[in-house]
Amino acid sequence: MTTLCYAKKTCSVGIHVLMEEVGEPFEVRVVDFSKKEQKTPEYLALNPKGKVAALVRDDGSVLTEYAAIAIWLAMTHPEKNLMPTDPEGFARTLEAMDFVVGTVHMLSWRMFRRPDAYTDDPAEQEKLKVRGKAAMLDAFAVVDEQIAGKDYMMGDFTVADTALYYCEYWARDVAGWDLPPNVEAHYQRMLTRPSVQANRKLEGVA
Ligand SMILES: N[C@@H](CCC(=O)N[C@@H](CS)C(=O)NCC(=O)O)C(=O)O
Structure with missing residues (x-):
């Protein structure tokens, strides 16, 4: 298995x-x-x-x-139907997912959450946390514009949405930040999916 x-x-x-x-x-x-x-x-x-x-x-x-x-x-x-198979749809979905995984998560969130991975200096770590949070909120603002008027990042539900969900979960539920309106609406929509409810049970936040 x-x-x-x-x-x-x-x-x-x-x-x-x-x-x-x-x-x-x-x-x-x-x-x-x-x-x-x-x-x-x-x-x-x-x-x-x-x-x-x-x-x-x-x-x-x-x-x-x-x-x-x-x-x-x-x-x-x-x-x-988790990812389009036509070249344009595939590339666009990967583009959306990679921005969330590579930029929102690895670049911004890691700076905020794991500043010790970059420097041992506590003062520098504090600066990194401020920059990480600002970078993550900037990235969420970009996503907010991308998903305006859509139910999901690509319109229909795809693999990009589960990536966005884990970042929303961290930012909103773990860090306690406010999400921009379209991202918040996406997060609320994700919460209605049984798959997300199963995860929240595993996380102990159901
Ligand atoms: N590039 C990897 C990143 C994986 C990653 O950094 N995972 C984090 C959790 S979000 C981790 O396992 N960190 C453990 C550590 O750094 O010790 C991916 O896209 O899956």
Whole structure:
């Protein structure tokens, strides 16, 4: 059975939502960051990057990186319509997802949440947190314009929406920030999906 290596309040939230959307049986292996389980020799043997999400598939092979997992899930379950297959639709969906995963998450949020990854100096860390938050809110403002008048990032629900959801979840529920109006409406729409409700149960915020 497929195993999702998962840590609470991380990008693996979005992959869990996608697994629920796909609807095939899978198990969750919780990687406890408070115990640094992502850096244990056992976990590093599975994923040398020491990160989640990681998907251990039926044949034992391990797939990592948010976009790679999301695209693989979409392509192996075409009946779920999680990603357009025409070149323009595919590229545009990847463009939307990559902005959220690469810029909103890795660049902005990481600066806010893990300033210690960049400097040991506490004063510099405080500056990074301020810049990270500002960069993330700027990025949300861009997304806000992109989704004006749409139910989901691409109009229909796609893999890009689960990526946006995990960033919304962090910003709104974990950090306690206000989201711009269209992003807030998207977040509320995501909350109505059974896949997201299943994740919130796993997160303990249902
Ligand atoms: N580029 C990776 C990023 C994965 C990543 O940074 N995951 C974070 C959680 S959101 C993590 O596992 N951090 C653990 C650590 O850095 O120790 C992806 O897109 O999946």
